[in-house]
Amino acid sequence: xxxxxxxxxxxxxxxDRNLQTILSTDKPISSYVLxxxxxxxxxxxxxxxxxxxxxxxxxxxxxxxGLGSVATELTATVLLWGCAIGAAAAGYVCxxxxxRLVLLASGLMFCCSALGAAFAGDLWVLLAARVLGGLAIxxxxxxxxxxxxxxxxxxxxxxxxxxxxxxxxxxxxxxFISNYTLAGRAGGNxxxxxxxxxxxAFALCASLxxxxxxxxxxxxxxxxxxARSVLxxxxxxxxxxxxxxxxxxxxxxxxxxSYRELLGQALRKPLVLTVMLAIIQQVTGINTVxxxxxxxxxxxxxxxxxxxxxxxxxxxxxxxLFTILALLSVDKIGRRPLLVGSTAGxxxxxxxxxxxxxWLPDHPALMLASVLGYVAFFAFGLGPGVWICLAELFPNxxxxxxxxxxxxxxxxxxxxxxxxxxxxxxxxxxxxxxLGYAVICGLSCVYVALRLPETKNRTLEEIEAIWSNxxxxxx
Numbered sequence: 348x349x350x351x352x353x354x355x356x357x358x359x360x361x362x363d364r365n366l367q368t369i370l371s372t373d374k375p376i377s378s379y380v381l382x383x384x385x386x387x388x389x390x391x392x393x394x395x396x397x398x399x400x401x402x403x404x405x406x407x408x409x410x411x412x413g414l415g416s417v418a419t420e421l422t423a424t425v426l427l428w429g430c431a432i433g434a435a436a437a438g439y440v441c442x443x444x445x446x447r448l449v450l451l452a453s454g455l456m457f458c459c460s461a462l463g464a465a466f467a468g469d470l471w472v473l474l475a476a477r478v479l480g481g482l483a484i485x486x487x488x489x490x491x492x493x494x495x496x497x498x499x500x501x502x503x504x505x506x507x508x509x510x511x512x513x514x515x516x517x518x519x520x521x522x523f524i525s526n527y528t529l530a531g532r533a534g535g536n537x538x539x540x541x542x543x544x545x546x547x548a549f550a551l552c553a554s555l556x557x558x559x560x561x562x563x564x565x566x567x568x569x570x571x572x573x574a575r576s577v578l579x580x581x582x583x584x585x586x587x588x589x590x591x592x593x594x595x596x597x598x599x600x601x602x603x604x605s606y607r608e609l610l611g612q613a614l615r616k617p618l619v620l621t622v623m624l625a626i627i628q629q630v631t632g633i634n635t636v637x638x639x640x641x642x643x644x645x646x647x648x649x650x651x652x653x654x655x656x657x658x659x660x661x662x663x664x665x666x667x668l669f670t671i672l673a674l675l676s677v678d679k680i681g682r683r684p685l686l687v688g689s690t691a692g693x694x695x696x697x698x699x700x701x702x703x704x705x706w707l708p709d710h711p712a713l714m715l716a717s718v719l720g721y722v723a724f725f726a727f728g729l730g731p732g733v734w735i736c737l738a739e740l741f742p743n744x745x746x747x748x749x750x751x752x753x754x755x756x757x758x759x760x761x762x763x764x765x766x767x768x769x770x771x772x773x774x775x776x777x778x779x780x781x782l783g784y785a786v787i788c789g790l791s792c793v794y795v796a797l798r799l800p801e802t803k804n805r806t807l808e809e810i811e812a813i814w815s816n817x818x819x820x821x822x
Contacts, residue, residue, distance in 0.1 A: 386554035388514035390487040395518025403526025404537040416769045424766040429481020431758035437486040438751020446494040446561045456483035457548035465542030489754045496738035497561040501806040505677040512731035516670045520663035617740040625757035627791040628733040632784035669726035681803040686795045689728020694788035696721035705778035742811045
């Protein structure tokens with residue numbers, strides 16, 4: 348059956364009532380859209396699992412391979428180098444060949460990475476497998492929010508993009524739980540930790556053949572009939588011709604533009620803003636907890652490694668619960684209030700954590716409580732909010748490439764934090780390092796409040812029109 352025939356014949360499919368409730372609006376969402384979003388979000392689960400699994404595996408890798416501080420940072424960071432490369436390449440490829448192709452390539456790389464790490468005979472093979480996993484994550488981190496933003500109706504776009512962040516934190520929690528379960532296994536437990544990631548990778552590859560291409564990309568590729576069929580499936584009963592015309596007019600008016608346009612005055616504001624948001628999401632320190640949590644709790648809270656890994660499960664659970672809360676709130680409260688409140692709360696909790704490390708080091712319950720508060724504020728705002736903004740703030744014709752630039756910067760920021768964390772602690776002490784992250788959170792709160800425009804309930808074309816105004820739109 349031809350692609351257009353498949354989409355013309357599509358009908359709403361059954362969907363779990365809980366997901367329908369989470370994403371409910373005054374006008375029902377097509378179950379077809381929900382299934383497409385859920386299938387695509389499997390890449391987010393793999394993103395979360397592959398980045399967080401190192402948290403539990405790292406102590407055992409240190410023992411098996413005799414790693415020092417620098418080698419430990421390298422083992423934790425090498426994945427992130429692949430992420431930066433994958434994000435850099437994905438922008439051009441998805442604009443040139445479509446969103447589905449990049450998703451398929453990511454799924455295959457996820458599979459190979461999980462199996463390669465599980466069966467690694469030496470450290471260098473493990474590092475190579477982790478770089479491949481990073482390439483997959485980098486591609487997914489760009490393409491999935493972009494794809495969901497282009498496939499979703501405007502009224503629920505924030506929630507569907509947040510579904511991707513929900514999948515990421517589910518993947519993180521699954522990694523923490525599997526790490527805890529496997530921690531007591533004698534010999535080679537880290538191999539099982541990595542290898543379990545192959546299961547959702549296979550599921551992603553199996554789900555991709557039936558999902559549609561982005562209608563905006565199809566219009567850009569002059570495949571308007573296929574785009575019409577996809578739009579009919581996404582929003583049955585809606586004025587498809589009007590939406591198709593709006594997309595076509597926008598793309599036609601932007602023809603012939605390229606990467607160089609990003610440096611021009613017209614897109615300078617969204618470029619600077621999204622790059623800053625990408626940096627803020629990472630330099631506020633979240634991945635020190637996600638990657639080194641077991642070492643932080645084990646070495647600074649005076650707990651054993653098994654107890655430290657168990658505390659990570661609590662971190663993952665809070666991360667999941669507050670991401671669900673963000674999913675329910677983002678299209679009601681708006682982007683800017685969530686990000687402002689999130690960064691302010693993170694600053695307070697990190698300041699408290701630094702104080703506890705300095706003056707109450709024998710109180711692991713207080714340490715855990717402050718970390719859980721920090722993670723909760725991140726999950727409620729900064730975590731999903733940045734991905735939504737990256738997917739919304741650029742014009743259609745250059746969205747993939749612009750997101751590529753911002754996402755590469757994001758992964759470079761992750762790499763910088765991960766590659767320096769242990770070294771900074773050795774040089775300045777843990778309380779000083781976390782106090783520094785608290786200060787960064789406070790400064791980030793001020794920046795977001797002053798510079799981020801509200802995009803709630805606006806179409807992608809309306810958001811694009813914001814940047815043509817002479818004054819900076821903050822309302």
